[in-house]
Amino acid sequence: MIILLTPAATEGDLQELVQNLEDRGYGVHISKGVEKTIVGAIGAPDQDKAIIAEQLSSFDYVERVIPILKPYKIVSREFHPDKSIIRVGGVDIGGQKIVVMAGPCSVESEEQTIETAKAVKAAGASILRGGAFKPSTSPYSFHGLGEDALKILAAAREVTGLPFITEVMDTRDVELVSEYADILQVGTRNMTNFSLLREIGNSNKPVMLKRGMASTIEEWLQAAEYIANRGNYNIMLCERGIRTFETFTRNTFDVSAIPALFGLTHLPIVADPSHGTGRVHLVPPVARAAVVAGADVLMVEVHPCPEKALKDGAQSLTPDMFSTLMTEIGLCARAVGRFV
Amino acid sequence: MIILLTPAATEGDLQELVQNLEDRGYGVHISKGVEKTIVGAIGAPDQDKAIIAEQLSSFDYVERVIPILKPYKIVSREFHPDKSIIRVGGVDIGGQKIVVMAGPCSVESEEQTIETAKAVKAAGASILRGGAFKPSTSPYSFHGLGEDALKILAAAREVTGLPFITEVMDTRDVELVSEYADILQVGTRNMTNFSLLREIGNSNKPVMLKRGMASTIEEWLQAAEYIANRGNYNIMLCERGIRTFETFTRNTFDVSAIPALFGLTHLPIVADPSHGTGRVHLVPPVARAAVVAGADVLMVEVHPCPEKALKDGAQSLTPDMFSTLMTEIGLCARAVGRFV
Amino acid sequence: MIILLTPAATEGDLQELVQNLEDRGYGVHISKGVEKTIVGAIGAPDQDKAIIAEQLSSFDYVERVIPILKPYKIVSREFHPDKSIIRVGGVDIGGQKIVVMAGPCSVESEEQTIETAKAVKAAGASILRGGAFKPSTSPYSFHGLGEDALKILAAAREVTGLPFITEVMDTRDVELVSEYADILQVGTRNMTNFSLLREIGNSNKPVMLKRGMASTIEEWLQAAEYIANRGNYNIMLCERGIRTFETFTRNTFDVSAIPALFGLTHLPIVADPSHGTGRVHLVPPVARAAVVAGADVLMVEVHPCPEKALKDGAQSLTPDMFSTLMTEIGLCARAVGRFV
């Protein structure tokens, strides 16, 4: 931790600060510059550094407190230098093979779900996605079929052999959803629902954590740390676009977050170009981009009949479009030494 | 709903669209312009318009679907032209008097809480605030004292007569927190935790809904609608700053949201300049600004000793600073025909 | 300057860095922490610190370079602890009196301009505003009457005695506009037009520098430094809203920038609630907010007939609305110990 004093800070202020830091168990280094004095606080690793930074900031002779250590540990590359691989239903996530998760935004019926599951499997997908509990902005929209949808997804798994991922939104549903699903999804609107993160951390279920739409990469990794910190290390991170001033796309897909994460964490990285763009004709180019930027997993919305979808019709591929996309993805994977 | 066709749309496409709309029960108006054809869909009020808009957008001859009606009803000014007043423990929220909620970010001890409660009451605050369950970005930070904090807040209410507001983060805690608190708070990180909103909607407890840090005013009103839609109309909306590119302040306090809400909704409006700025010297000017812009309530963090606070020390006022602020607020309230 | 090394940095890397810094004339302090090594570089004030920071960042053993000094000098409070007052045509800008600049977005005709000038003067404005050269997003929009507009503004000054402010967009026009106008305006779209800033810096004309719509407060002060650095200290800074994800308002008016600037710079601060909100009914509450937050000047668009305005009709007040606003502003000014 580095503490930068204001130009008006006196010698007495400096003494007070040094005393304060030493009382907390820190070693102290003082650098007096031409215009500013800088204090380095070293050691004392078991402290809550965020609180201390806030407390020191409240002194009026402190201009700025600069944290030095990353605010997450277990999920960092330094903690685990090799990439993590998560095995789900015979599928290795995080290895050389690029894994594709596909399916409808929402489970609407058994027929629609099984039809889609067969189609995406035939085109090369390894994991089925489908919403049972849906977070809609409007209270008057469709909110999913709930447990019935979980049963339908399980039936589709039975038929196709594809493991499935589905979202959980409520701490009270974690147990129920875990009974059915192979992977839990935490959606963008719940990335900072810390109670939910902790509850999932208490299970050992694989989980895909979507980036909050206004969350920095650092905050996202801290959210992952909430889960890891409870003992569940089976975490994937999903870039799905962030909120910016641009309104042409539903979100702005942050492609550089993929290689950035690669350097910061050992967790597998998922890309969701469907929510990332919100427009069907932009899904394939952004999916290709994600692959060559280093994504381990692609998650794509596919619906047999987008114009009748109960959710996200505007961004869902038809099975034919998905099949074409799989071919393109295969070529892109090869260009970066991977395969689909 | 207005549907704008692409320049390439054919007469056959238009026929298909008209049929589709009529099948859903809409009346249809067609306007053929020089370059574009526009279709207006009228009536059919019991439909899920967001889904229909998505579905129609998936046709490749549809360029854009423009919704006409606001996506919220109960919380709109049109539904209830007079301003709503919420009565909590003898305090009227939403009337001529500007109500001030003050207290520490987190409840740390009975002594700290009661001392602060007395001080803010003496300075003119009507409601005590204090965190029992805290949403921290880091899993390694302080997360509040939980039920013990609720008991301390109740004790402070006993001593001072001030009703209190405190945050609830988990659907499973709504009942517990409701037993103690006078007002529930939904924090910025949970504005899109729809399960939590529904659970609170099922109670009749007054609730203050903070704006999500990346939520538009329209999304915020839809979140309020989630609560209202379950029967709980005792809702206040709290502007607490949004996330932007500016890093000098912790958030960017959106002062124009206050008069904007005034035109859109009948719900009382709260301003939180402490989180809105994150810097103690900016709290008083932004608090004054909120008052003359039309806020009904101010929420301010006060701590007897900010440099020892377990949370948000950098933005907490001392009791002395708060007392000065109350005088300034009184003068500003008078300038707009209100009082403190 | 503080340089933070990566955990992988070797002793040899540290030696190389120290040598590099000493060669540049810096004194060096080394702090070895439990997990990280920090190097403080002191002195060597005549260097281009931004370049050095970039160069050092390119070493792969450097994790981060943290600048310590503010990147502006002449415009900082530390350089000139008292507030600056700029005198224009008998009006003191930056003193106890809150100065109001008002007038049409664009000069459309002599009649419209003189009528508006008389009306705003009668209501209490001290300075006339009006656009001669207009920066429109579309090439097909109205771009102003150019020099004819300058002549009309001069005629309005003749009639009313009000000095006037008008925008200059092109380095080649600085001399021409300076001949007519009392204050030059640099618009939000030209805040980073550094050639223009330098050209204005070479004159001694008072200038109002609008904040770039995506510029941080620090970048804005650096833009002001471009002007000051050439010898022109007669600079006002105008907050006019920043670009965010919110689309209900044209921009998000950053009210906290006003007290933030107050602490950072001695330059007078202007608030423009017309562009800051883009909606006429939000102009008065945001104008009031700006005054109690500490603005020295208000700039407001007034048009005798907004529904016929050639620009910004949706945000222009009528003379009657402006007159009411002036009364409100007077009450708010009094609440903070100032007057209009």
Next chain:
Amino acid sequence: MIILLTPAATEGDLQELVQNLEDRGYGVHISKGVEKTIVGAIGAPDQDKAIIAEQLSSFDYVERVIPILKPYKIVSREFHPDKSIIRVGGVDIGGQKIVVMAGPCSVESEEQTIETAKAVKAAGASILRGGAFKPSTSPYSFHGLGEDALKILAAAREVTGLPFITEVMDTRDVELVSEYADILQVGTRNMTNFSLLREIGNSNKPVMLKRGMASTIEEWLQAAEYIANRGNYNIMLCERGIRTFETFTRNTFDVSAIPALFGLTHLPIVADPSHGTGRVHLVPPVARAAVVAGADVLMVEVHPCPEKALKDGAQSLTPDMFSTLMTEIGLCARAVGRFV
């Protein structure tokens, strides 16, 4: 243009609006819905629609004015359905071959420039880039060597045969820079410097227009229209990252803007991953992503010795890294049916 009336609008208001529109030459369609009345205005193509929209918005019975036509024409795909190809010094920009522009951020010396030019040519670049006039945020930073740099770039062209691109920042420099350079660059900070755009529009010089860091795709295309509207159609558009809340990267590279532009305009599309990320290790993955997303041109900063660069050292590749990148780019180009 569609005009949506407020629920409070009377029959008289509607009559007034219809009269107003008819007086302007519009045909009028009225759709009365259950809750809202909508008015469609058709025809009258020679009007300034932005002004009319503003004027109509100022009526208090008008809730919203929705424009229907795109605010740009010449640069739209509809105007010119085939992709445009711009030929510069024997290089076709916008065809099957992906063109690479590379070189130092700033021209520092003849030796550095020629050395870099030779290296990037050897690795496969077709165009040299190098800054002569530099827009630095700080007035105390390096601003480029000006005309001397232009001469050095011309010398490097002489030696290597590579045409070059360089930035122009001042209307007064357009002629001078055009004498030397093969392509003019308009930087992100000058995208809304409309005087500069017009001046370049008056020449016939190829120009690369960078996206403003807070500009929407629509505004960017309007900026291009400023140039096209003067007769210069030799325009390329360069995505270089936008400003968002994320601070890990210098900007957020908006990869989806590339396919979005592909659908909206016939102009060639350039990607600049160096400024888009600001971090050298993110440049190659984002460059690859841009290629498979459909970019026609890559622009990359290369410096023989980044740790001595006078600008942007932290994002410059060494010639060796650039050479590796060219191989990767070649593989990615092939994956999408193109070549380097």
